Amino acid sequence: xxxxxxxxxxxxxxxxxxxxxxxxxxxxxxxxxxxxxxxxxxx
Numbered sequence: 001x002x003x004x005x006x007x008x009x010x011x012x013x014x015x016x017x018x019x020x021x022x023x024x025x026x027x028x029x030x031x032x033x034x035x036x037x038x039x040x041x042x043x
Contacts, residue, residue, distance in 0.1 A: 003024070003027075006027060006031075007023055007024055007027050010023040010026055010027050010030075011023045014026055
């Protein structure tokens with residue numbers, strides 16, 4: 001899996017909820033937030 005190095009730290013912190021792994025969704029939200037902050041503060 002190509003995204004494993006990015007998602008792995010979040011899988012260690014976020015336990016599965018009801019057997020569903022939500023760490024990829026959390027990772028996407030955090031990366032989108034960081035991208036928006038970078039676009040806002042960097043010229």
